[in-house]
Amino acid sequence: MGSAPSSAPNCFELLSAEPLVVIFIGPGGVGKGTLARRLVENDSQLWLSKSWTSRARRASESGDEYHFVDRPTFEEAISKGTFLEWAEFHGNLYGTPLPNSPDGCDVLLEIEVQGAEQVLKQDPSAVVFLILPPSLERLEERLRGRGDDDQHVDERLQSAPAELKRGRELASYVVVNDDLERASEEILSILEGLRRTRRGPSSKD
Numbered sequence: 001m002g003s004a005p006s007s008a009p010n011c012f013e014l015l016s017a018e019p020l021v022v023i024f025i026g027p028g029g030v031g032k033g034t035l036a037r038r039l040v041e042n043d044s045q046l047w048l049s050k051s052w053t054s055r056a057r058r059a060s061e062s063g064d065e066y067h068f069v070d071r072p073t074f075e076e077a078i079s080k081g082t083f084l085e086w087a088e089f090h091g092n093l094y095g096t097p098l099p100n101s102p103d104g105c106d107v108l109l110e111i112e113v114q115g116a117e118q119v120l121k122q123d124p125s126a127v128v129f130l131i132l133p134p135s136l137e138r139l140e141e142r143l144r145g146r147g148d149d150d151q152h153v154d155e156r157l158q159s160a161p162a163e164l165k166r167g168r169e170l171a172s173y174v175v176v177n178d179d180l181e182r183a184s185e186e187i188l189s190i191l192e193g194l195r196r197t198r199r200g201p202s203s204k205d
């Protein structure tokens with residue numbers, strides 16, 4: 001079950017090309033979701049997948065960030081083959097439904113490393129971006145700033161080193177999310193380069 005992006009993608013000119021599958025990984029709180037939403041607003045050829053989760057909604061969340069379900073509903077969906085990938089992370093289930101992106105659109109997944117491994121097994125041409133915080137102090141500030149409780153902050157800080165280590169092994173590109181605008185520009189310019197390389201010079205940027 002995919003989300004409707006905030007602006008309608010316009011991918012018709014790409015119909016003859018193989019869509020890019022773009023994956024953002026990085027420790028919780030680094031800004032993957034914020035960057036992803038900003039990118040789809042600025043890149044009409046990019047479609048953001050909406051994940052399912054069994055985690056409770058945070059007070060700071062509007063409810064649109066995920067398809068929030070209880071654990072039995074998630075498990076039933078697993079058994080029905082709903083997901084491209086799914087994983088358990090700090091006691092909650094997270095999964096990417098089989099994409100139903102508009103024809104021709106490139107697909108953006110914002111997931112953790114176990115999920116990225118599963119997608120890469122199915123599609124080795126998927127492009128992985130590891131998003132880094134400027135520092136662990138900034139990461140903690142961002143987690144607290146978005147309203148995570150102490151337990152969430154501790155869990156995400158504890159798993160950050162392992163995610164960064166595995167993330168570096170999986171990633172084709174490493175981008176520091178220092179300034180939102182700068183980091184999104186860097187990613188957009190990499191995506192434009194990838195489109196040109198994969199689709200040839202006539203591809204529309």
Ligand code: ADP
Pocket residue numbers: 026027028029030031032033034035142143145146177178179180
């Ligand atoms: P993730 O999806 O990686 O868990 P979020 O996108 O929820 O992270 O971002 C965590 C918090 O950090 C949010 O409150 C967001 O507004 C903030 N944030 C994201 N990117 C930046 C940035 N470049 N500078 C300052 N704050 C940021």
Ligand code: 5GP
Pocket residue numbers: 026027028029032051052055085086087089094095096097110111112113114115116
């Ligand atoms: P959070 O609870 O902070 O929203 O997310 C926790 C972690 O789960 C983050 O690293 C986030 O990227 C990841 N995540 C979100 N959606 C999915 C998904 O569909 N699949 C997987 N494997 N991880 C996801």
